Each structure stands twice: as C-alpha cells, then as structure tokens.
Amino acid sequence: MHQDIDSAAQDSAAQRPRAPVNDLRSALAHLESIPGQLIETDHEVDPHAQLAGVYKRIGAGGTVARPTRLGPAMMFNNIKGYPHSRVLVGLMASRKRVGLLLDSPPRRLTQRMADAVRNAIEPVTVPREAAPCQQTVHLASDPDFDLRKLIPAPTNTTSDAGPFLCLGLVLGSDPDTGHADVTIHRLCVQGRDELSIFFAPGRHIDAFRQKAEARGQALPVSINMGLDPAIHIGACFEAPTTPLGFDELSIAGGLRGTPVELVDCVSVAQKSIARAEIVIEGEILPNVRVVEDQHTNTGHAMPEFPGYNGPANPSLPVIKVKAVTMRHGAIMQTLVGPGEEHTNLAGIPTEASIYNAVEAAMPGFVSQVYAHTAGGGKLLAILQVNKRNAFDDGRARQAAIIALGVYSELKNVILVDEDVDPFDSDDVLWAMTTRYQGDISTMLLPKVNGHVLDPSQTPEFNPALPARGVTCKTVFDCTAPFHLRGEFERAQFMEVDPRPWAPALFADQEDEDHE
CATH class of the missing domain: 2.30.110.10 (Electron Transport, Fmn-binding Protein; Chain A)
Structure with a gap:
C-alpha cells in the first residue's frame, strides 16, 4: 500500500x-x-x-x-x-x-x-x-x-x-x-x-x-x-x-x-x-x-x-x-476494526519500541521501522538498515532478532536496504523478489510466544505448536549481500523538478521526501 x-x-x-x-x-x-x-x-x-x-x-x-x-x-x-x-x-x-x-x-x-x-x-x-x-x-x-x-x-x-x-x-x-x-x-x-x-x-x-x-x-x-x-x-x-x-x-x-x-x-x-x-x-x-x-x-x-x-x-x-x-x-x-486506525494505535508505538532498542544496541544502523498495516501494527515489521561493510550482513539479522525480542507479539520481520522505501509495499515486495532467496535468506524461530488472535497460531494449523498464541517467527532478509552490492544498484534517473511540465498535477503537493 x-x-x-x-x-x-x-x-x-x-x-x-x-x-x-x-x-x-x-x-x-x-x-x-x-x-x-x-x-x-x-x-x-x-x-x-x-x-x-x-x-x-x-x-x-x-x-x-x-x-x-x-x-x-x-x-x-x-x-x-x-x-x-x-x-x-x-x-x-x-x-x-x-x-x-x-x-x-x-x-x-x-x-x-x-x-x-x-x-x-x-x-x-x-x-x-x-x-x-x-x-x-x-x-x-x-x-x-x-x-x-x-x-x-x-x-x-x-x-x-x-x-x-x-x-x-x-x-x-x-x-x-x-x-x-x-x-x-x-x-x-x-x-x-x-x-x-x-x-x-x-x-x-x-x-x-x-x-x-x-x-x-x-x-x-x-x-x-x-x-x-x-x-x-x-x-x-x-x-x-x-x-x-x-x-x-x-x-x-x-x-x-x-x-x-x-x-x-x-x-x-x-x-x-x-x-x-x-x-x-x-x-x-x-x-x-x-x-x-x-x-x-x-x-x-x-x-x-x-x-x-x-x-x-x-x-x-x-x-x-x-x-x-x-x-x-x-x-x-x-x-472500525480491523482498520487503519488500529494499525496506527498499535503500530506506531511498536515502531518506536523497536527503534529505541535497536538504536541503543547499534546506533544509526536502522533508519526506519514500519509496523505494516497488513499485520495490524503488531504482526509484521519492516526494518530499513544501512550496511557499510560485510560485517553488517550479520548486524541486519541481529537487528531483526532485537525487534522480535522487544515486541513479543511481532511475528514476521522484513529487512530492506536504505534504497528501499519501507512504507511502500510495492518497493518492499520488489526487494523480496530480487534480493531474497528463500533457502538462504530466511531465519525461522519456531515455537515462540506470539498473539492469540492470529488464527494461524494454533496446534490445529500447525501440530508442532504446543498451544494457541505460540508461533514460528520469521525473518525475511531482503537486503543485498554487501559483497554483491554493485550488482544490486538500482537504475539511477536524473533528478528533475517536474512542476514546469505539469504544474496542475503538482500544484497541491509538497515534496515527497520531507523527512
């Protein structure tokens, strides 16, 4: 979205x-x-x-x-x-x-x-x-x-x-x-x-x-x-x-x-x-x-x-x-549940909790956390990380583990690079499609406490689970390996102010990159 x-x-x-x-x-x-x-x-x-x-x-x-x-x-x-x-x-x-x-x-x-x-x-x-x-x-x-x-x-x-x-x-x-x-x-x-x-x-x-x-x-x-x-x-x-x-x-x-x-x-x-x-x-x-x-x-x-x-x-x-x-x-x-209002109520505090914990452990490494609306602000988080060397391949996954530890109801974490917009689901899915291989880019943490209101977190869904509200937590590492970063550079376009060409279209819009 x-x-x-x-x-x-x-x-x-x-x-x-x-x-x-x-x-x-x-x-x-x-x-x-x-x-x-x-x-x-x-x-x-x-x-x-x-x-x-x-x-x-x-x-x-x-x-x-x-x-x-x-x-x-x-x-x-x-x-x-x-x-x-x-x-x-x-x-x-x-x-x-x-x-x-x-x-x-x-x-x-x-x-x-x-x-x-x-x-x-x-x-x-x-x-x-x-x-x-x-x-x-x-x-x-x-x-x-x-x-x-x-x-x-x-x-x-x-x-x-x-x-x-x-x-x-x-x-x-x-x-x-x-x-x-x-x-x-x-x-x-x-x-x-x-x-x-x-x-x-x-x-x-x-x-x-x-x-x-x-x-x-x-x-x-x-x-x-x-x-x-x-x-x-x-x-x-x-x-x-x-x-x-x-x-x-x-x-x-x-x-x-x-x-x-x-x-x-x-x-x-x-x-x-x-x-x-x-x-x-x-x-x-x-x-x-x-x-x-x-x-x-x-x-x-x-x-x-x-x-x-x-x-x-x-x-x-x-x-x-x-x-x-x-x-x-x-x-x-x-x-009106389960709507966007619930996502914001639950999700923005989730983001802040994760951000503070990761910032304390590895300052400046995670620049954005988004508790995605698809998880109701609780079950799915996207972390944008800033890799600077090969060691950071491991730090990215450590950040995901910290996120899962600091917010017990979190179920899935998606890691993306700094050139991917964590708030844009199309961009996140693009990263998952082109920077992710299921057999080597997935971390599974089975039988960890989750949330009782997720209907998949039941022994009926997964007989390996001991009770309702216990789940397999997953980290999807959708970041490019540091040593291959040159192979994953996105096509770079000329930066142009489009307003002279389409003034009516942009008359009521502010700069999208406000931070």
Whole structure:
C-alpha cells in the first residue's frame, strides 16, 4: 500500500499558529482547519453495524475486507435511538492525520514517539471543578440508569457479541504499589450496568485484577473515551518498553510537553482523565465470569486486528458500573476494526519500541521501522538498515532478532536496504523478489510466544505448536549481500523538478521526501 503524499495546503495549515491540542475537541478544531481531514453528516445512522458499514467505505482501510479506503475522520451527528449523541470514527485512521495531530511528518512518527518515551512527563491530578469530564454525572444507583441507553456503543458487524466500546481506555492501579496503568481492552456492553472485559495474556491491568481477586476484592477502574490522540497512542506501548509500574500516560505528557490531567472519580477509588468526553466508573468483580456473546449466541466477539472475527470468549471478567460522567454535548469516539486506525494505535508505538532498542544496541544502523498495516501494527515489521561493510550482513539479522525480542507479539520481520522505501509495499515486495532467496535468506524461530488472535497460531494449523498464541517467527532478509552490492544498484534517473511540465498535477503537493 502506497502512503499518500501530503498536500501543500495541509502542510501549510498544520504549521499555522493554533491552540495546543489537549483533548479531543482541540484535536478536532485543528483538523477542521485542514481540508479533507474531517467530515460531518446529519444523515441518520444506526449504530448497529450500519455506522461501521458506512465508514468501511469512507476511510477504514487496514485489514478490513475490500472494498475499503483511507479517508477522512467522520462525525455522525444523528444516531438512531440516541437523539442527543454524536459518534466520531476514524480520528487516527491515517498515518498522515496522526502526524498532523502529533506535530510530526508521517515518516518521522517513529522517532517522535521514541523521543516521547525518553522524555516522559508524569500526569497530575486536578480538582473536580477543573475536570470537564464530570460536567454531567449519571449514577448507576438511579433506577432509570441504563448504560445501553446512555452511550451509543456500536457494533461493527451483525454477528458481533454485542455493542462494544472500541476505544475505551481502561485505567487501573496495582493493589500493592498503587502504580497506575492504562490499556485499551475489548469491552462488551452486557447489561444496564455491566461490561465484560477481555484481557490478552500478559496485560498489566489483568495482573492487577488477579492480585485483587486473590484477596476476594474488586478492582476499581475507569474507562475513558473521547481523548487527545496522544493519550490513546501513548497508551499502546507494551513491555519491555513500558514495564510493570510504568505509567503510559507519561508518554502522552512527553508528546505534548505538558502532563495529562487526572481527576478523582465520583463513585470508585480511582482516577479518570479529566478532559475525557465520557468516563465509565466501575469495579472488576472478583470470581465473576460471563459468556461474551450471552445475548446473541453468534460465536463471534468482534472483528480483530488480523482481519478476522475474534471468537467469543466463554468466560470473561465483569465490570460492575457505578457511574458514567460526561462533558456537555459529549462525543462518543469509536473505531472500525480491523482498520487503519488500529494499525496506527498499535503500530506506531511498536515502531518506536523497536527503534529505541535497536538504536541503543547499534546506533544509526536502522533508519526506519514500519509496523505494516497488513499485520495490524503488531504482526509484521519492516526494518530499513544501512550496511557499510560485510560485517553488517550479520548486524541486519541481529537487528531483526532485537525487534522480535522487544515486541513479543511481532511475528514476521522484513529487512530492506536504505534504497528501499519501507512504507511502500510495492518497493518492499520488489526487494523480496530480487534480493531474497528463500533457502538462504530466511531465519525461522519456531515455537515462540506470539498473539492469540492470529488464527494461524494454533496446534490445529500447525501440530508442532504446543498451544494457541505460540508461533514460528520469521525473518525475511531482503537486503543485498554487501559483497554483491554493485550488482544490486538500482537504475539511477536524473533528478528533475517536474512542476514546469505539469504544474496542475503538482500544484497541491509538497515534496515527497520531507523527512
């Protein structure tokens, strides 16, 4: 997939003085000033499957079944059954748009995120009167309270287990140390005041839940929706970049140069993000489990990042909701999975984690890392390496091993030379076609932990695998051997500015080589 070239109009708008982005509304105000990045509709849409079906054709991209495309973010102002609600989708469903929202050229987002990790700023707590997220409070103790009527949680397909909160950022704390963690989890609305929550293996909040459950205690959490995109992307870093005890909200602080603001919840002993649009407060109950698709019996959960419907889980923990707080005119934010938005949320932090680790081990050797959309930002990475001598043939493969070590869910790594654009799939496949021989250019690492949502990572697919979520990891070395580099020099064309010959074609385009 080719990455779009940013237009000069967009670049100019992005550089104009503007108010700082510190929440969803300021992010949207910024996008409104840039043509083609945000559209609105007043046409009624059903949140049950129809909304996702519309956006699939507008801007979902990613591993969504074709036809799909990359396009603008979209605000739906007329939600069937919810006369006072709006739903935003696709805010981060384009690498270009993420760059605009994080003040970075798209090709430098890896480095921008890597720098934010190194310069993290811890969050701060503000008084309730300074927290817009608590402008309206709905307590679950009210007999009229019903989560299903209050929040227009969508379904992506007609076979989903139920309505899902697709961008609900869960904030929980270690019962022993008090250290906080934030993660996006699969949250299905199960009743008037109940949600199920799915934890992939190794998630920190699940470790907190297990500690509390072992004591027979509930774990208080907040679910934060409608956020500054820096918070969502910063929250998607994983160990070892963000080990247990590392607060991922500090990465958002590093991105913005100012701390994320928190506030004490109104109904549970936890904090929430002060400038969120919607916050659900609740407790993960000890020793209570629920079938994810108990109301639909579809057997499916929802579309997951590899492009397939995830299986409904037969036994998930339950969050008992205590309250919902909102801003006035609150915006419900969601994503259409498994689209480009998920790729950017998961993939850009993946890139930064790999980049920082390889840079620490071999400075200057890897110039770009791209967590490809075909892997949902998790399963496939392309590393651009800079060979300077024969020893670097081995260093390239070492860089791939570091990448696999630093991001455990990564499945395949493709190595390319510095003359290959890692963001251009045609260029990468060209390198694989002309600089790769399967029997000598492939490294296989069998029986290594991967990701349970990849349907090929099962003993049924490969009897050699001991359990679901274990995989054979592969490195595809598509770099030219250093001693043969002269045989692999690409045809060199004259560098010419084409605008005098085709001024209309290039009138709205900036230099593609902006770095």
